[in-house]
Amino acid sequence: MTRGQGEGLAQWNGEHGFPVRPESRLCCGPTQDVGPQTSCVGANIRTRRGIGAIDDMSTHITGQCLCGAITYEITGEPLVSGLCNCTDCQKQTGSSFSHVVIFKAEDYRQHGETGSHDTRGDSGDMVTRHFCRNCGSPIRSEVPSMSHLAIVKAGTLEHPGDFPPSVELYCKDRLSWLPTLEKVTRYEAGSR
């Protein structure tokens, strides 16, 4: 079961305000046309159906932080799933990269109030990273120029394994020991 495999790629500019465009330089692997993606977020997905009559036919994806103080529900399919290797994401996650799944902001509903921290991305855009004030889990990011998107930290999803990445950003900061992923389009940064 995979979701977020490419559709909506053009709508995600990374967490840095960088446009991800077909002509972007790829840092590893041959140049390839990543341009309007046709794959298949509708074709190969698991849709969880609600029990109630109102949302009986709707997608229902849930997630939460480590302690449970922050929970969220998503009622639409993912636009794209991706990894970001930038050093800011390494710092914020305390890990080697950030795995995010992008949804329409209008489909994301959060319960509980997050703290946030603003940084300025390479593009000059601000990035607001939301986290649980109690346990510290990163929850999601917001970028003003992409306010229509909810950039959700995949590890907080109930079933993160359902969303393998189709794109990888900031490979210039990628840790050298990480294995190369198949079927992933790689960018050196976000590229302008």
Ligand SMILES: [Zn+2]
């Ligand atoms: Zn928490």
